[in-house]
Amino acid sequence: MLEAAADLFATRGYAATSINDISARSGRTSGAVYFHYTNKEGVALAVVRDRFADWGHLRSRYTARDVCPLENLVGLSFAVAGSLADDPVARAGARLWAERATIAAPLPDPFGAWTFGATRLLARARQRGTLSPGVSPARTAPALVRAFYGVSVLTAPLGTHEGAGTGRGAGEGRRRGQIVGERLYEWWRLVLPALYARRGDTGLLERAARAAAEPEHPLAGNA
DSSP states (O other): OHHHHHHHHHHHOSTTOOHHHHHHHHTOOHHHHHHHHSSHHHHHHHHHHHHTSOOHHHHGGGOOTTSOHHHHHHHHHHHHHHHHHHOHHHHHHHHHHHTGGGSSSOOOOTTHHHHHHHHHHHHHHHHTTOBOTTOOHHHHHHHHHHHHHHHHHHHSOTTOOOSTTSHHHHHHHHHHHHHHHHHHHHHHHHHHHHHBSSSOOTTHHHHHHHHHHOTTSTTOTTO
């Protein structure tokens, strides 16, 4: 039911989606939808919470202590970008967040847990001596999170996915993910030199991007 609602929210938006639409798409009765979620606002809140407001399902893949914290941070950004491109629930959550002014219910801040994780990674980089002395983890993490979230959603506008579950939709998702990955790669090429205490590891960005693209890699978001 949640996947059906997410697909409708991602393609049509909140205002243009009704409980009857969700019922028809999910194959459940309207009564069943109301039983689980009370109203449409409740459905929207569940979608945002599921895989958009809490990135723990991805963040846990980037906490390996034997990997450079900055590499973990870069890898996390690629995983989130991939989720926003390919996962209909995450994509719907992002669109609902953008349309939150039209929803008669407060939606959770999607950046809190993500920013906390980024702050910890930057703090670990400082402990290892790889973070530039002028970089404050607490002040830098929120700026980084919002910046690479912006790169993701502005490069591939949300809500344009068509034919979810079909070959066409899957192909569009892959193309969107590839474009977002390319833009994010270029963004990190500009940002990483400002974070490194020294010249830095020239292969870090390539490794992180490659790990995010390889499902079987231990650092991949969907491993």
